[in-house]
Amino acid sequence: MNDSNPQRIAVVTGASRGIGAEIAKALADQGRHVVLVARDAAKLAEVQSEIESAGGSASTHPCDMAAAAAVAAMIEAVVETHGRLDILVNNAGITRDGLVMRMSDEQFDDVINVNLRGVLAACRAVAKPMVRGKWGRIINISSVSGLVGNAGQANYAASKAGLVGLTKSLGKELAGKNITANVVAPGFIETDMTEILPDAVKDGARQITPLRRFGQACEVAAAVAYFASEQASYTTGQVLAVDGGMTMI
Numbered sequence: 001m002n003d004s005n006p007q008r009i010a011v012v013t014g015a016s017r018g019i020g021a022e023i024a025k026a027l028a029d030q031g032r033h034v035v036l037v038a039r040d041a042a043k044l045a046e047v048q049s050e051i052e053s054a055g056g057s058a059s060t061h062p063c064d065m066a067a068a069a070a071v072a073a074m075i076e077a078v079v080e081t082h083g084r085l086d087i088l089v090n091n092a093g094i095t096r097d098g099l100v101m102r103m104s105d106e107q108f109d110d111v112i113n114v115n116l117r118g119v120l121a122a123c124r125a126v127a128k129p130m131v132r133g134k135w136g137r138i139i140n141i142s143s144v145s146g147l148v149g150n151a152g153q154a155n156y157a158a159s160k161a162g163l164v165g166l167t168k169s170l171g172k173e174l175a176g177k178n179i180t181a182n183v184v185a186p187g188f189i190e191t192d193m194t195e196i197l198p199d200a201v202k203d204g205a206r207q208i209t210p211l212r213r214f215g216q217a218c219e220v221a222a223a224v225a226y227f228a229s230e231q232a233s234y235t236t237g238q239v240l241a242v243d244g245g246m247t248m249i
Contacts, residue, residue: 187243
């Protein structure tokens with residue numbers, strides 16, 4: 001099967017808005033059937049409609065990424081429906097910000113359960129169908145917070161840093177089966193989440209970003225689309241920071 005075959009099946013979590021929705025659209029533009037996953041069924045339906053209006057193929061599967069059993073069941077249902085699963089993009093994530101001295105166990109666990117444990121559940125579930133298909137792409141969406149840390153986000157940074165270690169381990173475990181695993185780590189991207197930030201915070205973020213602007217969700221999606229492609233078949237265990245140079249070293 002060549003990479004343009006429309007029967008490649010992709011699952012994108014957190015696909016109801018923002019970066020996840022743009023990733024789903026980018027993969028659909030490349031001819032994949034995209035299964036849109038998030039908790040909000042109504043918003044998923046809106047993204048599905050946009051994809052189909054543009055000539056793409058998509059379906060929805062509401063799921064709470066904090067529930068590992070539900071995540072595994074979702075993957076199983078996709079494989080049962082389509083007979084395969086080729087691409088997994090773990091984009092869903094939450095924040096529960098606060099200084100570490102005041103952070104409760106619940107705040108920490110909530111973020112870890114969605115951002116890291118849910119990803120593990122999805123990766124574990126897709127491994128078998130990808131091995132059977134002798135082809136696979138796993139792309140995990142981390143954050144610059146996971147690369148350099150961020151005050152007030154110990155839980156979020158820990159979860160996103162954990163994704164890097166998880167992905168590199170997956171890359172080594174699955175490489176012999178023609179399955180790659182890579183990370184995209186966005187910096188400050190124009191989304192609903194960044195829109196509500198105070199102007200002073202936005203200005204400060206631009207000042208520490210060499211390109212002096214926020215990124216666009218489509219720029220993150222382009223990086224994901226590369227990792228999901230046949231052309232990325234010799235790239236695994238890597239972290240691509242889409243951050244305007246913020247983490248340049």
